Amino acid sequence: MKNRFSRFGWAATTAALLAALLGLAAPAAHAETTPATPTPSAGKMADLRAGKTTLKVGTDASFPPFEFTDANGTKIGFDIDVVKDLAAKAGIKNVEFVQMPFGNIVPALQANQIDVGASAIYISAERAKVVDFSEIYYPGGLGMFVSTANDTVKSLADLAGKKVAVQVGTKSVEWLRQNQPQAELVQVQTNDQMFSSVKLGQADAVVTGQPGGRYFIHEQGGLKQVGERLTNENYGFAFQKGDSDIREAFNAALKDMQSSGDFTKASAKWFGDESSTATGPAKERGIFNISSITNSWGPLMQGLGTTLQIIALSLALSLLFGMLGGFARLSHLRPIRWIGNVYVSVVRGTPFIVQLFFIYFALPQLGLQLSPMVAGILALGLYSGSYVTEIVRGAIQSVDKGQMEAARSCGMSSASALRHVIIPQAFLRMLPPLGNEFVSLTKNSALVSFVTISELFLVGQTIISRTFDALTVYVFIGLVYYILTNIIGMAANAIEKKMAVYI
Known part of the structure; x- marks a missing residue:
């Protein structure tokens, strides 16, 4: 009995389960495989114009008036209108806007996840090294904004020692580091977080695109622009490196749009009179604004449905990986045991968000491209499965x-004893820690929003970008997750009590 698991058939069980997993994974991986380096084919534009494929446009719909969502969850804004018009003029039949954090757009182009980046992207020499740009479609430039009550910041020099809110991955970050290194940068993920940080006193100023800042002032008030434009950068649409067919088609359509007057109409629709210097007072609003939830109930419920789907599939996958890993770690075969040990060590020893980004952004460079949903579920399943393995x-x-020895002395085979004696007792002991692990998985599911999955948390962020009502939306999302985790906890407790009679 020195190595009792060698008698229980762990090796055979593990090998069978591993073979089954590989058999299931191989077709999916084959179906999603794409070249590691995006190489647009000569027939790409022909397929787009024929409607055989869809033009995927990456955008961060949290930057009004360029791109944001309405109460129904529909993406609207200046960039959205312009891209639709350009695609129509270029003969492209189908366009899909893919929501993603701004900082993920360039990596997504490199990974062949999207065809175009349209999210008020500044044309820069650094970005041009890895993506191609269209002709200039709108004049941008950075602007500095402070609270209307702030009279201490009157120039760039006054930002020394001050907290300045900037959005991750934008031109503002590098520009401030070069031109005002004494400023303390407060880097946030979304546009609304930048402006809210100033209104809440978490930052002294915002440095961001002047058009977006002026739009916030027009809609919400409470801020003012300090001086004129800090820089003279301009906006352009980004394309995969070497994808000249789509880029040239967009450039030709842009000239047509500008000469026909359609571009001027779109600009006036979203920016209005840009010569006005009026700032307007801050809008009065209560602490909680239930209308922020009720007006967007449809998108929120769709996001909740996606969240539940992610949780259910990830839970099933974590159980599969956990059983495989657990059997592998108990196997008497050293190679299989080594695989189980490495799996637990690597997955538990690295942050979940790093694993998620690796699967979604890095694997395509190795030839394996997964959809956001598959990548998110796989990452959650692998991560949670490492903990289930130890359980x-x-x-x-x-x-x-002695349980196995007693079963064997009664004439039972190793497999039969394992099935009818060992596993049932082990299952009862797994229940409490499994319940805790599934609660943790449910909470971690919110992180898959970083790979553009429109689950509950991401939908909430898009609502905040339009309403700037972070308190109400985050309280609602927190309440939903609280209910979900308590349902899982109560279900686990109920099963545990039901099975306690067999202990």
């Missing part, structure tokens, strides 16, 4: 060795 291993090892 399974610990539960099985906790069963007294």
Whole structure:
């Protein structure tokens, strides 16, 4: 009985389960495989014009008036209108806007996840090294904004020692580091977080695109622009490096749009009179604004449905990986045991967000491209499965060795004893820690929003970008997750009590 698991058939069980997993994964991986380096084919534009493929446009719909969402969850804004018009003029039949954080747009182009980046992107020499740009479609430039009550910041020099809110991955970050290194940068993910940080006193100023800042002032008030434009950068649409067909088609359509007057109409629709210097007072609003939830109930429920789907599939996958990992770690075969040990060590020893980004952004460079939904579920399943692995291993090892010896002395085979004696007892001991792990998985599901999955948290962020009502929306989302985790906890407790009679 020195190595009792060698008698239980762990090796055979593990090998069978691993083979089944590889058999299931191989077709999916084959179906999603694409070249590691995006190489647009000569027939790409022909397929787009024929409607055989869809033009995927990456955008961060949280930067009004360029791109944001209405109460129904529909993406609207200046960039959205312009891209639709340009695509129509270029003969492209189908256009899909893919929501993603601004900082993920360039990596997504490099990974062949999208065809175009349209999110008020500044044309810069640094970005031009990895993506191609269209002709200038709108004059941008950075602007500095402070609270209307702030009279201490009157120039760039006054930002020394001050907290300045900037959006991650934007031109503002590098420009401030070069031109005002004494400023303390407060880097946030979304546009609304920048302006809110000033209104809440978390930052002294905002440095961002002047058009977006002026739009916020027009809609919300409470801020003012300090001086004129800090820079003279301009906006352009980004394309995969070497994808000249789509870029040239967009450039030709842009000239047509500008000469026909359609571009001027779109600009006037979203920016209005840009010569006005009026700032307007801050809008009065209550602490909680239930209308922010009720007006967007449809998108929120769709986001909740996606969240539940992610949780259910990830939970099933974590159980599969956990059982495979647990059996592998108990195997007497050293190679299989080594695989189980490495899996647990690597996955538990690295942050979940790093694993998620690796699967979604890095794997395409190795030839394996997964959809956001598949990447998110796979990452959650792998991460949670590493913890389930230890739960399974610990539960099985906790069963007294005498149980197997007694079963064998009664004439039962190793497989039969394992199935009818060992596993049932181990399962009962797994229940409490499994319940805790599934609660953790449910909370971690919000992180898949970083790979553009429109689950509940991402939908909430897009609502905040339009309403700037972070308190109400985050309280609602927190309440939903609180209910979900308590339902899982109560279900686990109920099963545990039901099965307690067999202990």
